[in-house]
Amino acid sequence: MSSRRQRSRQSGASRITDDQIADLVSKLQQLIPEIRSRRSQKASASKVLQETCKYIRNLHQEVDDLSHRLSGLLQSTDADSAQAAIIRSLLM
Amino acid sequence: MNIQPPNSSSIKSRFAVKFVQAMKRLSKRRGMGDRYKRYRATRAAARVSLAAAVGPERAWSRAVLRRIKKRRGLIGRTTTNPRRNLRGLVPGGKGMDYCSLLSETAHYITCLQAQVQVMQDMLHLSSP
Numbered sequence: 001m002s003s004r005r006q007r008s009r010q011s012g013a014s015r016i017t018d019d020q021i022a023d024l025v026s027k028l029q030q031l032i033p034e035i036r037s038r039r040s041q042k043a044s045a046s047k048v049l050q051e052t053c054k055y056i057r058n059l060h061q062e063v064d065d066l067s068h069r070l071s072g073l074l075q076s077t078d079a080d081s082a083q084a085a086i087i088r089s090l091l092m
Numbered sequence: 093m094n095i096q097p098p099n100s101s102s103i104k105s106r107f108a109v110k111f112v113q114a115m116k117r118l119s120k121r122r123g124m125g126d127r128y129k130r131y132r133a134t135r136a137a138a139r140v141s142l143a144a145a146v147g148p149e150r151a152w153s154r155a156v157l158r159r160i161k162k163r164r165g166l167i168g169r170t171t172t173n174p175r176r177n178l179r180g181l182v183p184g185g186k187g188m189d190y191c192s193l194l195s196e197t198a199h200y201i202t203c204l205q206a207q208v209q210v211m212q213d214m215l216h217l218s219s220p
Contacts, residue, residue: 016189016190016191020191021190021191021194024191024194024195024198025194027198028194028197028198028201031198031201031202032201049178052178052197052201053176053177053178053181055201056178056181056182056197056200056201056204057181059201059204059205059208060181060204062208063135063138063139063204063207063208063211064135066138066208066211066212066215067131067134067135067138067211068131068134069215070115070134070211070214070215070218071127071130071131071133071134072130072218073115073119073134073214073218074115074118074119074124074130074133074134075119075124075125075130085217086108086112086213086214086217086218087108087109087112089213089217090104090105090108090210090213090214090217
């Protein structure tokens with residue numbers, strides 16, 4: 001990791017600390033359903049990153065799938081009223 | 093380093109409004125009889141609307157908006173082109189330093205979760 005190599009050469013104010021990275025990794029861990037419950041055991045950084053990639057791919061897949069299913073709205077003749085109802089419900 | 097989590101409910105409502113507006117515009121277009129075209133148009137609308145809802149304040153959303161401006165294809169990743177590493181999965185990830193990548197990833201995930209929730213709600217609302 002580049003931060004380790006650069007640590008001795010950079011001034012304290014500008015270097016990215018391992019702590020900062022560890023903090024960001026643990027914040028990521030909290031977002032991922034698969035590994036978030038392990039509060040006492042912190043997952044390894046590589047495990048977190050692995051699960052993060054898997055989770056993002058799953059989310060992309062879900063969006064694709066939902067796009068398929070929602071695409072029917074584009075040919076609905078009732079498009080205006082259905083969509084107006086949706087906006088109203090979502091914003092209330 | 094901006095590590096503020098996004099306000100999920102405001103992202104949801106901004107995304108919902110933009111996405112529905114985009115779908116409305118698309119439904120008036122010709123060529124929507126083709127099922128595959130409808131799917132691609134819907135998916136593109138979802139991606140663009142999410143980035144637009146977030147605006148230019150995050151690197152990942154700026155990367156998506158830049159791609160649209162350059163009229164480069166937005167599609168061509170995920171299902172057709174499965175990526176293994178984080179830099180390939182987060183928009184703009186290739187140009188970021190490691191810390192920014194992690195921070196952008198967290199924000200991106202939260203926004204994707206909001207997007208999925210809104211689209212699921214729309215699905216339930218539109219199919220009684």
